[in-house]
Structures are given as C-alpha cells and as structure tokens.
Amino acid sequence: xxxxxxxxxxxxxLHAPPFEHPESPVRLAAILDHxxxxxxxxxxxxxxxxxxxxxxxxxxxxxxxxxxLESACRRGDLTLDAEDTYLCGNSYSxxxxxxxxxxxxxxAVIAGKARRAFCALRPPGHHADRNTGMGFCLLNNTAIAxxxxxxxxxxxxxxxxxxxxxxxxxTQSIFLEDPSVFFFSIxxxxxFLYPGTGRRWETxxxxxxxxxxxxxxxxxxxxxxxxxxxxQLLRPAVERFRPEIILVSAGFDCHKxxxxxxxxxxxxxxxxxxxxxxxxxxxxxxxxVVSLLEGGYELKSLTSSVEIHVQExxxx
Amino acid sequence: MFVVRRMxxxxxxxxxxxxxxxxxxxMRGHDIHQLPVxxxxxxxxGILSNRDLREASLPVRLIHGATEKEADDLxxxxxxxxxxxxxxxxxxVDDTLEDAIVLLHDFRVNSLPVVDGExxxxxxxxxxxxxxxxxxxxxxxxxxxxxxVVVPDQPGGLARIMTIIKSFHVNVTSVLTTGxxxxxxxxxxxxxxxxxVVPLKQAISEAGFRILDPSSxxx
Numbered sequence: 001x002x003x004x005x006x007x008x009x010x011x012x013x014l015h016a017p018p019f020e021h022p023e024s025p026v027r028l029a030a031i032l033d034h035x036x037x038x039x040x041x042x043x044x045x046x047x048x049x050x051x052x053x054x055x056x057x058x059x060x061x062x063x064x065x066x067x068x069l070e071s072a073c074r075r076g077d078l079t080l081d082a083e084d085t086y087l088c089g090n091s092y093s094x095x096x097x098x099x100x101x102x103x104x105x106x107x108a109v110i111a112g113k114a115r116r117a118f119c120a121l122r123p124p125g126h127h128a129d130r131n132t133g134m135g136f137c138l139l140n141n142t143a144i145a146x147x148x149x150x151x152x153x154x155x156x157x158x159x160x161x162x163x164x165x166x167x168x169x170x171t172q173s174i175f176l177e178d179p180s181v182f183f184f185s186i187x188x189x190x191x192f193l194y195p196g197t198g199r200r201w202e203t204x205x206x207x208x209x210x211x212x213x214x215x216x217x218x219x220x221x222x223x224x225x226x227x228x229x230x231x232q233l234l235r236p237a238v239e240r241f242r243p244e245i246i247l248v249s250a251g252f253d254c255h256k257x258x259x260x261x262x263x264x265x266x267x268x269x270x271x272x273x274x275x276x277x278x279x280x281x282x283x284x285x286x287x288x289v290v291s292l293l294e295g296g297y298e299l300k301s302l303t304s305s306v307e308i309h310v311q312e313x314x315x316x
Numbered sequence: 317m318f319v320v321r322r323m324x325x326x327x328x329x330x331x332x333x334x335x336x337x338x339x340x341x342x343m344r345g346h347d348i349h350q351l352p353v354x355x356x357x358x359x360x361x362g363i364l365s366n367r368d369l370r371e372a373s374l375p376v377r378l379i380h381g382a383t384e385k386e387a388d389d390l391x392x393x394x395x396x397x398x399x400x401x402x403x404x405x406x407x408x409v410d411d412t413l414e415d416a417i418v419l420l421h422d423f424r425v426n427s428l429p430v431v432d433g434e435x436x437x438x439x440x441x442x443x444x445x446x447x448x449x450x451x452x453x454x455x456x457x458x459x460x461x462x463x464x465v466v467v468p469d470q471p472g473g474l475a476r477i478m479t480i481i482k483s484f485h486v487n488v489t490s491v492l493t494t495g496x497x498x499x500x501x502x503x504x505x506x507x508x509x510x511x512x513v514v515p516l517k518q519a520i521s522e523a524g525f526r527i528l529d530p531s532s533x534x535x
Contacts, residue, residue, distance in 0.1 A: 020515070192530040194459070196455070220530075
C-alpha cells in the first residue's frame with residue numbers, strides 16, 4: 001500500500017452558498033463521512049494546510065483580482081458574477097486555504113513524505129483564470145500548485161490531467177503558452193456544456209504549442225469512449241512529455257448520475273482513469289500523483305467515485 | 317446587422333493599368349485572394365482573383381521547359397484590365413448582413429466589394445467575414461452553457477422562456493431558432509452564461525416546454 005496524504009481543512013465547509021447551489025459544503029461533508037465509514041480515511045496520512053502566502057497566489061492570479069475578490073467578500077457581495085460563482089463572508093479566506101491545500105499536497109508528494117495525495121478542496125479551481133473567477137471557482141488551485149512546484153522545487157515538467165466534465169478553461173488559459181506544463185482535459189463537448197471551450201484544435205500557443213490537449217466527448221459518451229481517449233490521445237502524449245509529477249483536476253461530475261452534464265462514466269471508469277494516471281506516474285514520475293477535487297454534485301456517485309479513486313491511489 | 321459593420325475596411329486595390337505581376341505581389345504581400353480594381357476617384361471597375369492570375373499564366377506554364385522567369389514576364393506584360401472580371405457582384409453600404417450572405421451564396425462568389433453611392437469601394441466582405449459573423453451569433457467560445465427548448469410555433473413561447481431565464485438572473489449570450497423536426501413546433505437554442513443549468517432546465521420543463529436531451533442527438 002502506498003503512502004497517500006489526505007489534505008483537507010475543516011474551514012472548507014465555511015464557503016457556503018447564500019442560496020440553493022450545487023457546489024455546497026454538503027459535498028465535502030459527504031466525502032468525509034464516506035471515507036471514514038469505509039475505513040479509507042484511516043489508510044491515509046492527514047494533512048491540514050496552513051494559510052497561503054500572497055506570493056504563492058500571485059504566481060497565478062493578478063493582484064487586482066485578489067483585491068477585487070477580497071473586497072467583494074468584505075462588502076458582503078453574494079456573487080462574483082451572475083449567480084454561478086457565489087460568495088459569502090468567508091469565501092476569500094477559504095479560497096486561499098483551498099489553494100494552500102493544493103500546495104500542501106504538492107509539497108508532501110514532491111518532498112517524498114507521501115507518494116500520492118488526495119486534496120479534498122473547496123471551492124474548486126479549474127475555471128478560474130488569472131484575473132477572474134467563474135463557474136463556481138475562485139482561485140485556480142491546480143495552477144497554483146503547479147507554479148509552486150516550479151518555483152520552490154524547480155520541477156520542470158508537470159502534467160495536469162483534468163477529467164472534470166467541464167473543460168478546464170482557466171487552467172488551459174494559464175498554461176497555454178507554457179511548454180513546461182502539459183494540460184490534458186477530457187470533458188463534454190463545448191457545443192453542449194459549459195464553459196463552451198476546449199475544442200480539439202486548442203493545442204497551445206507560441207512556445208506552448210503542443211502542450212495543451214483537449215478531448216471533447218459527445219453527450220452520452222461513457223467508459224469505453226473515455227478509455228479510447230486516454231489510450232489513443234493521452235498515452236502517447238505522456239510518453240513523449242515524460243512528466244516529473246502528475247496533477248489531477250479530479251472532477252466526479254462526468255459520472256452518469258451527475259445532473260449537471262450528459263456523460264455516462266461509471267465508478268469503474270474512475271478506477272480505470274486513476275489506474276492510468278498511477279501507471280503513467282510509476283513509469284515517468286517516480287509515482288508522484290497529486291489529485292485535487294474539482295466538481296461532482298450528486299452525493300452518492302461523488303462519494304463512491306472518490307472512494308474508488310482513493311483505493312487506486314493507495315493501490316489496495 | 318449591416319454589412320458595413322462586418323466588412324474589412326482596410327482594403328488593398330489595384331489599378332486597371334497595373335501589371336498582373338504587381339497584382340500578384342500585392343496579393344502575396346497582404347495574404348489575400350482577390351483585389352478590387354479601381355479606376356479614377358476610386359470607382360470600382362472590376363475584380364481580379366488569384367484564379368484569374370493562375371489562368372493568365374497558364375499558357376506559359378503549359379510549355380515544356382518554360383522557366384519561372386518566362387511566366388513572370390508574361391505577368392509583367394499583361395495589364396490587370398485584360399483579365400479582370402468586369403461584371404462584379406457587389407454589396408452596397410446600405411445592405412444588411414443577410415443581403416451580403418445571400419449574395420455570396422446565390423452568386424457563388426468568395427467576396428463582395430462593398431460600394432458607396434458613388435460607386436467607390438468602401439470595403440470588402442468575404443465568406444470568411446460571413447463565417448466570423450456566424451461564429452459570433454452562435455456564441456461559440458463565449459463562456460456559457462447550451463439549452464435547447466422545443467416550443468409550440470406560436471407567439472409568446474420565446475417570451476415565456478426568457479421570463480424564466482430572467483428569474484434566475486442569468487444572461488443570455490446567444491439565441492437562435494429554427495423550425496423543429498416536428499410539425500407545429502419550433503426549436504430555440506439558447507446560450508446562457510451559467511454553469512448551473514439544472515434549475516433552469518427544471519423550471520422550463522415545469523412550465524410545460526420540452527428540453528432536448530443532447531444525448532439524443534447522437535447518430
């Protein structure tokens with residue numbers, strides 16, 4: 001069994017919607033309950049992150065946006081945009097803590113304290129771009145962790161695998177011109193689902209041409225189609241790129257029971273995807289995998305899929 | 317939706333007396349496939365396409381062993397007015413975008429010089445510009461979700477749905493409507509600036525409209 005860090009903070013429950021909203025603290029509470037009840041929690045090493053330094057966040061986000069977010073929370077704004085990306089008084093500090101969790105997971109793995117990490121974060125991050133949050137996301141946790149690994153540990157090749165059902169438009173935008181971070185996103189086709197980006201010809205720009213890879217999936221696609229995309233698109237790309245560490249933007253909303261989208265991945269699909277990432281990491285990255293929670297809104301499938309995901313990270 | 321809003325204003329023209337060689341260099345230098353030919357006062361007298369150029373140099377290219385220089389010489393010695401198309405399909409500065417798209421389609425041309433009341437070229441509108449307009453209208457690339465709703469083909473359906481969308485404080489970034497596959501129905505395509513379409517879909521269904529399931533579109 002591999003040493004897996006479990007990163008979480010009780011304050012993650014304090015970012016709470018002022019109206020009915022799918023991205024609620026109940027999601028995380030359900031994951032915690034389920035991992036405890038199934039005994040999975042006892043198999044992992046708990047890590048509680050400290051607060052993030054501003055400098056860690058500013059590697060990704062603009063100071064203007066940070067200021068805007070902080071002021072909006074202080075003013076008591078209910079949302080950042082329409083009613084998608086809600087705010088409450090705690091949201092700014094919880095968002096910082098969520099980013100801190102991503103960095104803590106990355107730190108544990110790169111320093112060899114754990115072989116892999118699962119970071120049970122809220123709010124999620126992959127839609128957040130440098131200068132704005134959107135789509136339930138405030139700060140881009142995955143991007144912040146990647147920049148942290150580059151700046152503090154000199155990691156030169158990072159792979160991000162984003163299997164949230166929505167395209168990771170924020171992460172893509174942040175690393176679009178960066179050849180040292182390979183971004184792979186598999187998601188429901190943008191003609192049908194938010195955010196409407198991530199078409200197959202979006203492959204990077206300038207120096208980063210070729211280190212962005214998108215696999216848009218037709219509505220109704222399931223385990224077989226996902227497996228084909230992983231084997232035919234991602235596998236050769238990873239073999240060429242040879243990452244030193246793999247970050248996963250782990251959204252569980254591509255599950256067939258999730259109400260937000262039209263993709264039909266099953267629990268076994270998450271097992272396959274996790275195994276794939278672990279196999280790639282064992283081959284190229286010293287086994288280093290840092291998984292970061294993104295979406296997943298149907299509690300039963302969310303919790304059972306997270307359990308399968310953690311099992312495969314542990315290698316039990 | 318007027319063609320002047322969407323046309324290219326930065327245009328390159330050529331005079332009828334210029335040589336085809338000059339015309340070719342202009343096209344290459346600006347990466348364009350056609351040149352409006354303008355006479356005195358900038359009035360449109362013809363249009364020259366890269367296809368006209370290719371056809372004009374064909375006689376030399378067909379000769380076995382002919383050199384690039386010989387082909388260039390032919391182009392240098394031929395004035396634009398000798399091969400240009402004189403009867404040009406044009407749009408006017410008053411035309412709508414729809415006019416221009418229909419002209420491109422019905423006359424099977426690649427671009428339309430847009431002329432003012434005096435016959436001067438004010439801009440050019442190409443198939444690429446038409447596609448760009450279509451991409452914008454469809455809302456492609458805008459951060460949004462898609463909703464497809466089937467409504468009875470009678471007044472008021474769209475308004476009722478818009479009222480529901482408004483009650484969720486969600487912006488609509490694109491609306492399109494076409495006849496539905498069923499008789500007496502109409503399909504409306506919305507792009508809405510939210511990730512959370514579940515409550516929207518639910519409210520629209522509860523109001524008696526049918527939401528098209530994207531999975532059902534698979535062939």
